[in-house]
C-alpha cells in the first residue's frame with residue numbers, strides 16, 4: 395500500500411505537508427517523499443524509510459522547505475517507487491504521486507515507447523516505475539484532465555493520483571473504481587486552504603474539517619480558495635472500495651465514505667461473537683488491527699478484554715516487515731511481549747484481522763501454549779483469503795502460493811483444484827479447509843467471518859471483496875476468479 399497528502403494554502407503550508415504526510419506512515423515502508431512549489435520552482439526530497447520513520451528521515455528537509463514559505467505541496471509514503479516525480483512537459487511543470495498498482499505496466503510501457511517517443515528515466519533496479527508510466531500517459535494528452543482520464547482508462551489494477559501543477563494548483567484524482575479513498579479537507583484553524591488525503595485521520599489535528607470523499611473516478615482541482623470538480627465521479631454502482639481497509643490497512647481514526655474504521659472493527663467483532671461464540675475467560679486481539687475486532691467481540695460476548703500480548707511501541711512503532719523469513723519471524727516475536735500471568739490457565743479468544751501465511755499466528759499460539767494457556771480460540775475478522783489482490787500492492791497476499799488456504803486446498807484436492815468450492819462456509823470443502831488450518835496451528839477452535847457478515851459490519855455498498863470472494867465485476871473477465879480469459883470452472887488446472 396501507499397498513502398498521500400496534498401495541500402494548497404494561503405499561508406506557509408510546510409508544516410501541514412510534513413505532518414499530513416507523516417499521518418500515512420502506517421501505509422508504507424519503503425520510500426517517503428515530499429515535493430512543494432515555492433520561488434517559482436519545485437523543491438523535492440525522497441528518502442528510504444524502510445528502517446527509519448518518515449518524521450525522523452525528513453526532519454531536516456522539512457526545516458529547509460519551511461524557509462521557502464511554500465503555499466502548496468504533495469507528500470507520499472510509498473510501498474513501491476521513489477515519489478513524487480517532477481515532470482516538465484507540454485503541460486507545464488508538475489509533481490506527481492500515485493497510489494495503487496498497475497498490473498499491465500509492461501504492455502503500457504511498450505505502447506508508450508512505440509507510439510509516443512516516451513522516455514523513462516526514474517528506473518529502480520532496472521524496472522520502470524509506475525509513477526513514471528502514469529506521468530507519460532498524462533503527457534500523451536492535450537490537457538492534465540484528459541491525461542488523468544487517459545490513465546484511468548488505460549491501466550488495469552488501480553491508481554489514485556495527486557498532481558501538483560506549478561503556481562499552486564493541485565489535482566486530486568481518485569481511482570476509477572474507487573479502490574482507495576481520497577478525502578478533501580478545508581482549513582478551519584490556523585489559515586485558509588484545502589487538502590486532499592488518503593487518510594481522513596490526518597485532517598482534524600492539523601486544523602482541517604472533512605468536506606467530502608471523492609467519488610470513484612472523480613477529478614478535482616484544488617486551490618487555496620476552493621475545490622472544483624473537473625471530471626465528475628462514475629455513476630452509482632461503479633465503486634469498489636477495498637474492504638480490507640476496514641479490516642486491516644486503515645487507521646482506526648479514519649473514515650471512508652463516512653464509515654469509521656474502529657467502529658467497523660467493533661461491529662466485525664460483535665458479529666463474530668454472535669455467530670462463532672465460545673466459552674472463554676478472556677478475549678484479546680493481536681495488535682494493532684486485531685484489537686478493535688477483539689473489543690467488539692468482548693462487548694458482545696460479555697467477556698473480559700485483556701492484553702496478554704503487549705506491543706513494544708517505542709522502537710517498533712511501525713509495521714516494518716523485512717523480506718527475510720527468519721528475520722521476519724524474530725521481529726514479529728520481539729514486537730509482541732507476552733504477559734504469562736494473563737495467559738496461564740486461561741481459555742483465551744484471540745481476534746485477528748486475517749490469516750495470510752499463518753506463520754505469525756502459529757508462532758503466537760505456540761507462545762500462548764508455552765505460557766500455559768488452557769484453550770486457544772482464534773476468531774478472524776474476514777473470510778479466508780483465497781485470491782491474491784490484483785488491485786493494490788497488498789504485500790500480504792500478492793502471491794497465490796503465499797496463502798495458507800491455497801496450500802491446504804492443494805493438499806486436499808491436489809494442484810489445480812476448483813477454489814470456488816472452498817468459498818461457501820456451509821460446504822464440506824470449506825469446513826475441511828478451516829479444520830486443517832486449525833489443526834496446523836494447534837488451536838482449539840478457529841472461525842472466520844462470513845462474507846455477508848463482513849459486508850454488514852462495513853455497511854457500505856460498492857465494496858471490493860475480490861481477495862475473499864474471487865468476484866469483481868470491474869475485472870476484465872467477470873466470470874473468472876483468476877482474471878484470465880477462461881471461466882473459473884474450465885481453468886481449474888491453473889487455479
Ligand code: SF4
Pocket residue numbers: 573635636637638639782783784785786788858859860861862
Ligand atoms: S482484492 Fe482485497 S485487498 Fe485488493 S482491493 Fe480488493 S478487497 Fe482490497
